[in-house]
Amino acid sequence: MIELLALLFGLATLAATAWCPPRLTRVLGSLLFALMVGVVSRFAFGVHVALLAAALAAVLALRFFPPLVLRRVVFLVPALVLLIFSTTLLMYRAPGNPFANERATSPQVEAALRAQYGVPKNASAFFGIYMRRLLVEGTLGPSIKVQGRTVEELIAPAFPVSVALGLLALILSVVIGLTLGIFAGLKKNSLADHVSMALALFGVSLPSFVLGAGAMIVFSLWLGWLPVAGWGSLRHLVMPAFALALPNAAIIARLARSGMIEVMQQDFVRTARAKGLPESWVIARHAMRGTLIPVVSFLGPAAAAIMTGSFVVEVLFAVPGMGQWFVKGAINRDYSVVLGTAIVYFGMIILFNLLVDLAYSWLDPRVRSSDA
Amino acid sequence: MLRTLISAFLVIVASLAVVGLTLSASTGRRAELRFVNSTEPKTLDPHLITGEPEGRIAEAIFEGLTRLDAQSLEPVPGVAESWEITPDGKTYTFHIRTGARWSDGHPLTAQDFTYAWRRLQDPSLGAEYAYIMQMVRYSEAFNTHEAQASALEGPIQNALHELGHSSPGAVPDKAVRDFVSKQHLDAVLKGTPNAALRAFLLRGPGELTQGELGVLATELAREGQRRRALYQEAKLHFGIDGGVYAKDEHTLIVELVAPTPYFLALTAFYPAYPVPRWAIEKQTGRNWFLPANIVSNGAFRLAEWSVGSRIHLERSDTYWGRSDVKLRSADALPLENQTTGLNLYLTGEVDWLPQNTYPAELAQDLRKRPDFFIGPALIVYYYRINVTRKPFDDVRVRKALNLAVDRDVITREVLGVGQQSAFRLVPPGIRGYTPPDTGISYDVAQAQKLLADAGFPGGRGFPKFGILYNTLETHKKIAEVIADQLRRNLNIDVSAYNQEWQSYQQSTRSLDYDLSRAAWVGDYEDPNTFLDLFTTNGGNNQTGWSNLVYDRLLEAAGNVEEFVAAPAFILQHASRAPELERLADAVRLNKEAPSRLKVMAELRLELLGEAERILVHDEFPILPVYFYVIGDMVKPKVKGFYTKLRGSDGATRSNLRDLHPLRSIYIDEHPSPRDGAP
Secondary structure (H helix, E strand, O other): OHHHHHHHHHHHHHHHHHHOOHHHHHHHHHHHHHHHHHHHHHHHHOHHHHHHHHHHHHHHHHHHOOHHHHHHHHHHHHHHHHHHHHHHHHHHHOOOOOOOOOOOOOHHHHHHHHHHHOOOOOHHHHHHHHHHHHHHHOOOOEOOOOOOOEHHHHHHHHHHHHHHHHHHHHHHHHHHHHHHHHHHHHOOOOHHHHHHHHHHHHHHHOOHHHHHHHHHHHHHHHOOOOOOOOOOOHHHHHHHHHHHHHHHHHHHHHHHHHHHHHHOOOHHHHHHHHOOOOHHHHHHHHHHHHHHHHHHHHHHHHHHHHHOOOHHHHHHHOOOOOHHHHHHHHHHOOHHHHHHHHHHHHHHHHHHHHHHHHHHHHHOHHHHHHHO | OHHHHHHHHHHHHHHHHHHHHHHHHOOOOOOOEEEEOOOOOOOOOOOOOOOHHHHHHHHHHOOOOEEEOOOOOOEEEOOEEEEEEOOOOOEEEEEEOOOOEOOOOOEOOHHHHHHHHHHHHOOOOOOHHHHHHOOEOOHHHHHHHHHHHHHHHOHHHHHHHHHHHHOOOOEOHHHHHHHHHHOOHHHHOOOOOOHHHHHHHHOOOOOEOHHHHHHHHHHHHHHHHHHHHHHHHHHHHEOOOEOEEEEEOOEEEEEEOOOOOOHHHHOOOHHHOOOOHHHHHHOOOOOOOOOOOOOOOOOEEEEEEEOOOEEEEEEOOOOOOHHHOOOOEEEEEOOOOHHHHHHHHHOOOOOEEOOOOOOHHHHHHHOOOOOEEEEEEEEEEEEEEOOOOOOOOOHHHHHHHHHOOOHHHHHHHHHOOOOEEOOOOOOOOOOOOOOOOOOOOOOHHHHHHHHHHOOOHHHOOOOOEEEEEEOOHHHHHHHHHHHHHHHHHHOOOEEEEEEOHHHHHHHHHOOOOOEEEEEEEOOOOOOHHHHHHHOOOOOOOOOOOOOHHHHHHHHHHHOHHHHHHOOHHHHHHOOOHHHHHHHHHHHHHOOOHHHHHHHHHHHHHHHHHHHHHHHHHHHOOEEEEEEEEEEEEEOOOEEOOOOEEEOOOOOEEEOOOOOOOHHHOEEOOOOOOOOOOO
């Protein structure tokens, strides 16, 4: 009951941040930004550097940050706390617990383990311990199922792997998707359009594990061009990157096509043509930006998802990325791993949404003027 | 336009640089032997290991007093170069070899074992496998008695007090039974010599007067004190001057509660490995076994552990027997996708696919290959029957279910790689063990008759029930087949349903199911490892079934001498009493040490056979389905890998436990074409 009230209070606070007056936003946003910088840099450089960095961040934010960013920060911190709290509640609601083994654990042993790993039987108590860890001790806590390692030690080597693979996949999907989509949009209802869209449909409908397994059979077993699975060279990256990229490329292609069709009917395109500009210039200089807007809004969350790893692709190609921890954390009820991965994912979503907003104002003059 | 192109180009270059940096950070030389190790080990602390993937690594980097010979799986000298056993089979003197060293150069001494074995039993460590070494004197008291004493003095007394208050007159039978099961009294009082408490546990149905309640409270408190005293004594002596202790640096004395025929095989098992005290105590978290911190004593050392990528082992240059170890290095790959594992094997990236690391549904095709080895395993697949629910509390119903399942359909049609239908619990092939008569077969007519006798003629009135399995395709197929057979043969309404692993465990543990799927892998080659499951309130019983004679038989098998001294209770209930009596007499009359021990071992297996008979001939708390087979895929160049074993007596048999010590494996890059046994 108290937990439910706390949850409602959290949601109310979160909603209230929208009406936060500008001056308060500036002060509060700077302070919270300093807190974030402090906590994050503590993981990397220790307490002293973190304090310094936090002070610096506060001053910088107060003086130079645009209101758009500061409003984001004011929203972000309570949202993160709420995320941790509600995830904790959900985890504790799920049947089982991290100490359940195939062989029954005696109550004494379980109590000893709970004390050692800081996992009390009560969700709110765990939330308290976890926040303390995060803010005071500067750790994401020990993993319960992967003994001897903290969550940051699990994520630290896996995150760059997922980012690297994700970046590659992202580039591939944008290049393939935009090419197909723009081409199809320009030649609406031609044979080329139908072929591109059929390809896109194919890409959307085929799950990446089917695509990946098929590619494995063709390129590794039959042709012997690429290694089956593993990590360590560019050749290892090719198949997983394509398997991750193609479904996204297909979505991008469809978005780009409809965007292109819509933009080509706009007044400013007609104006550009009337000015006598060559068609290629009209497309590249004027139509392109409008086409990109729906693609960019899709890319924000998609980039966050793709760079935090895909469990299916990682397992299939034995890639030591981060996707595995989302799934294993949940299956094992490894509470601190679940929270750690959730926080990283949250951070990526926020980061990419911010980038998307910045990209909007660059792509669309209307957004720019309304924001100033 | 140009600016946009340049910035896009720069973004791409920067991204590729990130990719390149990440890749260059993760290189490592490929090992001589690479094998798939189904999942990432949870730990490499020998005392906390429970699974096969962990066991394979621990077995390579640590070594116990004995080790198992790769070709015969019989115990041979490990850290101990020799040992003596007293004629009564209860005291072992191990002589630690002087050349034994830890990987940091420390000499390995008898004290390392006393520390390790005490640590294994330390209640604060919470080692799951502590029980497996509890034939060592003091260890059980040290491991369990303090917690039991606290329960007896605290919560149990309180519950008893409440019980007295809740009913002013006599306490009804049901309340008493609830109290016993809720407080796990059978487990807490395990092995008590207190006559009053033993009688209480065995009592028939009936009320309990307030006076009896008072006596019970006193006796329970007394038992609590007794256990606390035993714990204090064990704490004072165990690992110091009793149970296991060092006579000097190179002499280790082990005292057992009762002679244990398989003890020398247990000392080769990971719970009995020595661990480095100084390395463990230097770390605060449970991380002494990570590559940067670990000190070990086996044939290999842990050179690298990249989570999700590989565990890299290298031949140790401090191991006493390093001149016998031919393999220079090994990679264990944690691969959870079985198809990927198989593809890696087919393209030559890995050399060994152990059981469960390739897709089971392809086994029928794979078995035709010359590099696929298949053999029986010490694993049983069975269904638990929840005897606390109606109508499964009726033994006729349980037997009817057992008789109505045609297991051959499952082994032939669903599995089809040579699995055997199970009509008992203990898998075949254990040396010296004669399986008992079983009441299980495929006999629909008799099943229908039993169901009618139980009050459900033609299946009428039988409540709808469910078969619970944990989410997995094979379990699903089997559950559907069994549900279908029960439906058709008995005309009852059955459905199969699944839960993911954690929920499934919670359901089975809290007895929230009707029938549930289970399997058990034998920890050592002895029927005890299976029969132990079904003792009253055993942690893995999970059927609610409890049988006094069964419990007594297992106790007797654990301490044959005690049985020989007081055999009356068991003889009264045993099906083969004359045989047991003959063997007991033989033990009593025979004072010659070796032959006496031999007869005792025979008697012990006979007692276990009696226990199994109760399960599969009289009581049916389970429905055995099939016995597993193991299949490994191994490249011809991998030598020293034995799927068929040759014992010291010259007889060949199967490698029931699928153990392949890396110590004896070597690579022959130019193998001669198939020379029979690899």
